[in-house]
Amino acid sequence: MHPRIEDYAVIGDEQTAALVGLDGSVDWLCLPRFDSGACFARLLGDERNGHWRIAPKGVDGPCTRRAYRPDTLVLDTEWETDEGAVRVTDLMPQRDRAPDVVRVVQGLRGRVTVRSTLRLRFDYGWVVPWMRRVDGHRVAVAGPDAVWFRSEPAVRTWGEDFGTHAEFTVAEGESVAFVLTWHASHHARPPLVDPYEALRSSVEDWQAWSARCRYDGPHRDAVVRSLITLKALTYVPTGGIVAALTTSLPEEIGGLRNWDYRYCWLRDSTLTLGALLAAGYQEEAEAWRDWLLRAVAGDPADLQIMYGLGGERRLPECELPWLSGYLDSRPVRIGNGAVNQLQLDVYGEVMDSLSLARAAGMSPKPHIWSLQCSLMTWLGEHWRQPDEGLWEVRGGRRQFVHSKVMVWVAADRAVTALERHPGLRGDLEGWRALRDEVHREVCAKGYDAERNTFTQSYGSRELDASLLLIPRVGFLPPDDPRVVGTVDAVRAELGHGGLVRRYSTDGTTVDGLPGDEGTFLACSFWLADALHLTGRTQEARELFERLVGLANDVGLLAEEYDPVSGRHLGNYPQAFSHIGLVNTALTLFGGEEAG
Numbered sequence: 001m002h003p004r005i006e007d008y009a010v011i012g013d014e015q016t017a018a019l020v021g022l023d024g025s026v027d028w029l030c031l032p033r034f035d036s037g038a039c040f041a042r043l044l045g046d047e048r049n050g051h052w053r054i055a056p057k058g059v060d061g062p063c064t065r066r067a068y069r070p071d072t073l074v075l076d077t078e079w080e081t082d083e084g085a086v087r088v089t090d091l092m093p094q095r096d097r098a099p100d101v102v103r104v105v106q107g108l109r110g111r112v113t114v115r116s117t118l119r120l121r122f123d124y125g126w127v128v129p130w131m132r133r134v135d136g137h138r139v140a141v142a143g144p145d146a147v148w149f150r151s152e153p154a155v156r157t158w159g160e161d162f163g164t165h166a167e168f169t170v171a172e173g174e175s176v177a178f179v180l181t182w183h184a185s186h187h188a189r190p191p192l193v194d195p196y197e198a199l200r201s202s203v204e205d206w207q208a209w210s211a212r213c214r215y216d217g218p219h220r221d222a223v224v225r226s227l228i229t230l231k232a233l234t235y236v237p238t239g240g241i242v243a244a245l246t247t248s249l250p251e252e253i254g255g256l257r258n259w260d261y262r263y264c265w266l267r268d269s270t271l272t273l274g275a276l277l278a279a280g281y282q283e284e285a286e287a288w289r290d291w292l293l294r295a296v297a298g299d300p301a302d303l304q305i306m307y308g309l310g311g312e313r314r315l316p317e318c319e320l321p322w323l324s325g326y327l328d329s330r331p332v333r334i335g336n337g338a339v340n341q342l343q344l345d346v347y348g349e350v351m352d353s354l355s356l357a358r359a360a361g362m363s364p365k366p367h368i369w370s371l372q373c374s375l376m377t378w379l380g381e382h383w384r385q386p387d388e389g390l391w392e393v394r395g396g397r398r399q400f401v402h403s404k405v406m407v408w409v410a411a412d413r414a415v416t417a418l419e420r421h422p423g424l425r426g427d428l429e430g431w432r433a434l435r436d437e438v439h440r441e442v443c444a445k446g447y448d449a450e451r452n453t454f455t456q457s458y459g460s461r462e463l464d465a466s467l468l469l470i471p472r473v474g475f476l477p478p479d480d481p482r483v484v485g486t487v488d489a490v491r492a493e494l495g496h497g498g499l500v501r502r503y504s505t506d507g508t509t510v511d512g513l514p515g516d517e518g519t520f521l522a523c524s525f526w527l528a529d530a531l532h533l534t535g536r537t538q539e540a541r542e543l544f545e546r547l548v549g550l551a552n553d554v555g556l557l558a559e560e561y562d563p564v565s566g567r568h569l570g571n572y573p574q575a576f577s578h579i580g581l582v583n584t585a586l587t588l589f590g591g592e593e594a595g
Contacts, residue, residue, distance in 0.1 A: 002327055003027070005249055006552040006568040008043075009066065009075050010229065013092040013099055014236040017245045019043060019572075020090050022062035024077055025053035031145070031182040032099050034235060034242050035262045035309060039147065039182075041125030044248055044332050045323045049125025052180070054088050054103055056081050057113040057167065068554055071210035071224055072203050073232055075554070084110020086170060093198035094205060098190035101180040102198050107170035116157075116166040116178060120147055124320050124334070128162055138164055146185035150192065152176050214280035215582075217589030222548050225555035226578035227279055230272070233575050235309040239287030240264040240295075241272060242309065244559065244571035250329035251517035251560055251570050258329055260336045261559075261571040263315060264291070265306045266346040267390060268576055269353040275582040277360050278590065289357045293365060296350055300378035303350070305343045305392065306336065315339045338392040345390050347379050348406025348413075352473070355413040358421075369417075373426055376414050380434055383407045389457075390466050391502055395510050399458035401446035402466035404438055409473050411435035439475070443482075452485030456503060462510065463493050464503045465523035468530040478533035487530045497563025498546060499524040518560035518569040521547065525580030529587050537588070544584055557581070 008019040008027070016036070018029040027042040038044075042051035055063075056079050064085075066077040075090045085108040092101055105114055120129050122142045129140035129147070138149040138157060149164060151157060155176060157166045170176055177195035209231065215223050233242050247260035269292055276285035295311035296303055304313060317337035325332050354368055389400035411434045418428045445458040456464035467486050471478040478484075494501045499519035503510060524547055532540035551557050552568070557577040559570025 004567055005326075005558050005570075005572050006556070007062070008556075008572065009068070009552075009554045010232055010245065010556065010573055011073055011075055011090050011092050011101070012232040012245070013095045014231065014234050015095055016092075016099060017232055018090075018092065018101060019246070020075060020077070022066065022077075023053065023060070024055040024063060024079075024088055025051050026090075026101065027051050028246060029101070030245075030262070031147075033309060034233075034245055037123040037145075038125065039120050039122050039145070041121060041323060043246065044320075044326055045125050047119060048121070049323060050119050050121030052101075052103075052116070052118045054105060054114060054116045054178070055079065056083075056086060057115045066554065068225075069203055070207070071228070072206035073228055074199065074203050074206065078108070079112075081110075081112055084108070084112045084172070086112040086114060089199060091199060091202050093193060093202050096191070096193075098181050098183045100193050100198070102193070102195045103178045103180075104195055104199060105170055105176045105178075107172045107174045109172050111169055111171045113167065113169045114176075116151075117163055118149060118165075118180075119163040124323060124332075126320075126322055131159060131164065141185050144185055146183050146187075148179075148181045148183075148189060150179045150181070212280050214278075215586065215590060217585060219544075219548050219585060222551065222555055223279070223582055223585050225551075226557075226581045227275075227281070229556060229573050229578045230275070230575055230582075231284070233573070234284065234287075236287075238294075238310045239284075239289075239291035240307070240309045240311070241268070241288060241291075241575055243268065243306075243576065244574050246571045247334055248323075248329070248332040249326050249558070249569070249571045252329075253327050253567075253569070254329055255516070256329070256331065257513055257517055258325065258331065258333060259338075259571070260315075260317070260334050261574075263306045263308055263336060263339075264295070266292070266296070266303075266349050267305065267343075268579060269349050270356060271579050271583055272575070273353050273356050275579050275586070277356070278586045279582060282360075282362075285357070285360070286362050289353065289362060290365075292350065292353060293368065293371070296375075297371065300347075300375045301382075303346060303375070304339055305341055305346050306339055313339070338388070338394075341388040341392055342385065342397070343389060343392070344379070344383060344385070344387045344403040345400075345406035347375055348409035348473075350375060351410040351413045352406075355417060358417065369424055369426075372414065372417070376410065376426070376431060379407060379410055380430065383434070383438065391464075393510050394513060398456075398460075398510070399445070400464075401442060401454050401457060402464060402469070404442045404446065405470060405473065405475050408435055408438040408442065408475055411438060412474065442475075447482060451489060452482065453489035454482065454486045456510070462504055463490050465490060465494055465500050465520060465526060466502075468500075468523065468526040471533045472526075472529060478530075479535070483530075484534050487527070487534055491527060494523075498543070499561060499563060500527050518562040520560055521550070521557055521574070521577040522559075522580040525577075525584045528584050532588055540584075541588055544588055547584075548581065
């Protein structure tokens with residue numbers, strides 16, 4: 001049986017990350033970066049596409065228990081067998097020159113025979129490498145990729161069925177370590193890491209980082225786990241944060257809504273910045289702000305909705321026909337064609353993020369305000385255009401209400417900056433006029449007075465969960481009857497099993513795709529925020545409790561959740577979901593109980 005999405009835990013080194021299943025198998029790992037080709041791709045195919053399993057011999061199913069070491073990204077997986085008990089500890093230490101995967105097998109009780117099966121398949125499970133022995137190690141080479149596989153001298157490894165195998169016995173108190181190290185094949189082997197020292201230092205480093213969290217309210221463990229997950233999704237050389245570490249995990253099992261999320265989205269920028277700042281992570285927030293500034297530099301007309309880890313602009317989308325897809329959910333895609341869409345909301349996101357950074361006292365950059373002025377000049381000339389909207393629909397452009405609300409946000413933040421910082425220069429009267437004009441138009445064309453709710457787009461009867469953000473961004477006060485009516489309407493019409501869909505996929509053509517999708521976890525956190533803002537705090541807290549309870553056994557959330565099957569859907573783990581958890585915890589409990 002193929003593992004469920006929520007069966008996976010994450011280990012990573014802040015430049016890439018791996019998914020480790022309940023069965024002890026590493027089924028997804030891209031090297032050397034999040035967006036590189038995968039050398040383990042069983043997640044999107046089968047064992048022939050690459051994996052690395054360590055488990056007791058003869059045990060095919062899941063482990064007995066597993067958990068992260070407290071406040072770390074170091075994973076312990078344990079099995080109880082008739083012969084005894086054994087633990088596998090998985091980690092990716094902070095990178096020096098090359099990425100390493102360290103797996104330490106420790107005997108806990110009795111004597112347990114353990115098997116390791118390693119199948120490396122470079123380029124997303126396609127290329128079988130040439131394997132040879134060098135200095136007692138096994139080295140796999142194919143094209144630009146080389147991997148060194150090391151084990152203890154007493155452990156015999158052998159090749160069979162296009163894989164590398166090992167079998168050994170551990171008694172109580174004994175340990176056996178394995179290290180897998182990648183490097184570019186034209187370079188010399190990087191220095192070897194000490195697996196036991198890597199384990200010790202990784203635990204210390206992660207716990208020191210987690211101790212900086214200022215939140216001390218209810219569900220602190222879930223908040224810290226979400227912050228650790230965001231840290232794990234950060235490409236530390238640039239400060240960019242990927243939306244998820246996977247591609248093509250489906251929004252509907254067997255469907256074609258399968259996208260590559262290993263890139264950095266501007267839509268996440270303000271919420272990400274707010275979560276990091278409020279939780280006490282100023283350094284990470286500044287790194288994200290600086291990535292944002294580099295990515296969006298240039299002609300405002302060329303602003304994209306997403307960028308690569310270093311701010312790369314070209315992310316061409318293609319399909320990988322040799323992969324069967326997660327539970328036959330085809331196609332498997334890499335790259336993302338939505339990069340070329342027009343989404344007016346990202347201008348508001350950038351303006352809001354830079355406003356928040358300025359208010360938080362981040363180190364100033366001399367060119368920030370000139371960049372913001374350029375964005376406002378372009379937006380003032382083009383804001384009336386239809387666009388593809390927040391959700392990157394592929395069913396044609398529309399006058400999306402959320403996009404126009406974020407145009408208002410851009411103008412409002414520009415006006416506020418001039419009013420609060422007399423040293424700045426800009427078109428104060430022009431931006432005030434723009435702010436007022438956009439507000440009038442949205443209230444006239446994007447509001448359905450008969451149903452007392454804002455709508456997805458001008459003239460539409462459809463709703464959209466992004467409307468829940470109207471009070472959060474300050475477009476209208478939370479006690480405005482139109483806001484309360486919109487929150488109630490979204491909950492009634494888009495609610496499913498107590499959670500919220502992004503929009504309706506029943507008989508509509510807004511996204512241009514067949515099939516369905518699950519409830520969207522970030523939107524469900526937005527509903528909790530909106531309920532709190534509109535005076536229904538108890539309902540908000542009950543929803544938050546429900547959402548926290550949807551995390552898997554090690555605290556991770558995917559993009560979506562199906563209340564009928566009880567399964568996670570979409571790419572995983574999802575930054576947007578974990579950002580929602582942190583922000584909602586801070587909204588509900590931060591003021592009264594945070595330290």
